[in-house]
Amino acid sequence: MIRYAGNSEAIRALVREQAVHRDVYVNEEVFQLEMEHMFPNSWVYVGHDSQVPNPGDYYGTTIGTQPVLLVRHTDGTVHVLHNRCPHKGTRITSETCGNTGKFFRCPYHAWSFKTDGSLLAIPLKKGYENTGFEQSQAARGMTPVRHVRNYRGFVFAKINDGGLDFEEFFGESLTSFDNMIDRSPVGRLKVAGGVLRYMHNCNWKMLVENQTDTCHPMVAHESSAGTVVEVWKKAPPGTKKPMAVEIIAPFMSPYEFFENMGIRIWDNGHGHTGVHHSIHSDYSAVPGYFEKMTAAYGEDRAKAILGENRHNTVYFPNIMIKGPIQLLRQFKPIAANKTLVESWTFQLVDAPDMLLERTLMYNRLINAPTSIVGHDDLEMYERAQEGLHSNGNEWVNLQRLYSPDEAGQTNVAVNGTSEWPMRHQFRAWTKFMTMGM
């Protein structure tokens, strides 16, 4: 039954001021429309340019469910190409990442393409003479994604021509990227340590919402973080607190901690928790790091950079970053009820190794498929995915600390337990779903 395609009124009706209809999570048609409209209308994170340092380097990923390639062209610029042969649709690359040299070659019929996607050669080309081939889409080679922006190493792409330009889409939210990058004494990050890939049987938006959900840690994570706190109490007095305890124990902070941490709201669904402090505020200093930062930036600026403790910054539609520990998670939609979560980590170039060590420990303790914190969260998402099939109540409530005048506001800091960020994400969802519909 088709209810939503071409029906922007029906889409808008799914999002109320204080609640959203369950079809945004469980309905396959809505999911397909997200892939057709919302993702192509948005600036979606593709990858980091340190994944493709040299000409010919490529990395394969998805924008929504569409396969794309991030590639370093012969002239040193970074391009994003649709990863299909213009001939028969075959995926061009064999590995997830690698180096293709000066050109791509399709393994099916040996059509070849320059690293900007343009057609280089076709075997037995005379077979296309007098066929009008020059006018075909195939003759133009691998279709490039036309709107690509490399922001200080982080590459975003927008598939559709419509929508907002990059600056308008992200606005002041880019300050979270700036802070994460500025934590390197030379202002540069590098993907490092490997990516954790965790399959979730739930809708991708449940993960996005959860990044600013500060009323769940002390409840859902009582089993993991609460146990850490209890086990650690039994350690002999004077024992140095291990890095792992520093990382997990703050999840058990009381409501008051999260209320006071604050949440900031930006336009287009972006926002962050941890305006004043966060669960990352009290990590032990890493020897030698502050000295390097001071030498690079001067003491005042170094203190300002490291004094930011933003917790989770959500970039609509489907990533979050943690500046203080150099981590980026992408929630890759596969189906209405299936999401691949990728957790990427970054090395601060020219900073002590111990920072990367801590970042990696955080990632495996919190974001791995073997993580007890991850188990706590996924259990809740999957139960919601199941429970939402009930017809007893078709609405998900997002009413906490609602205020009727919030819709037009931006760059405001509010109580850290507000569900404003989630309402805000859904306002953006409606906007980019119905744009051009």
Add this chain to the structure above:
Amino acid sequence: MSTVAEVPVVNTVPTDQELIDFVVREARLIDQQRFDEWLDMYADDAFYWMPLEWNQTDPRLTCSLMYEDKLLLSIRVERLKGARTFSQKPKSRCHHVLQTPQVDSRDPSTNSYVTWTPMHYVETRLDEQTLYAAWVTHHLGVENGRLKIKLKRVDLINCDAAFGNIQLFM
């Protein structure tokens, strides 16, 4: 469920059969969810390592699925008992099928013994059942007349795949 004998007290130098029996017993204790006894098989400075990368050599600056000391392992064991451990309501169950462990090296002078064990591991919860295949390397030593695990390394054949929850121990 029937029990299995205590870890035998070995001589200063364990025989190959004692090493093999020890590795087999470890898997059995996990399958029978006797996690406190299982934890006792680990030395105080032991690590349980499940690499993320094929042929991974570094657990510190390369991410792993697990790289846990005894404190973190004991937290997992305590968590499994918790009243509010919702991802274990109902509980997972697991099942190991081991090939006979092979003794790869033995060096009594450094009290260091290494075994290699290919295995299939099944973890199940509710209607889901997942099969994993791995090679397990045990680094063992004798402490106070008992064998102890110094390092257990679990190399999954698909270590870089996207997994759902893995909640117990391989």
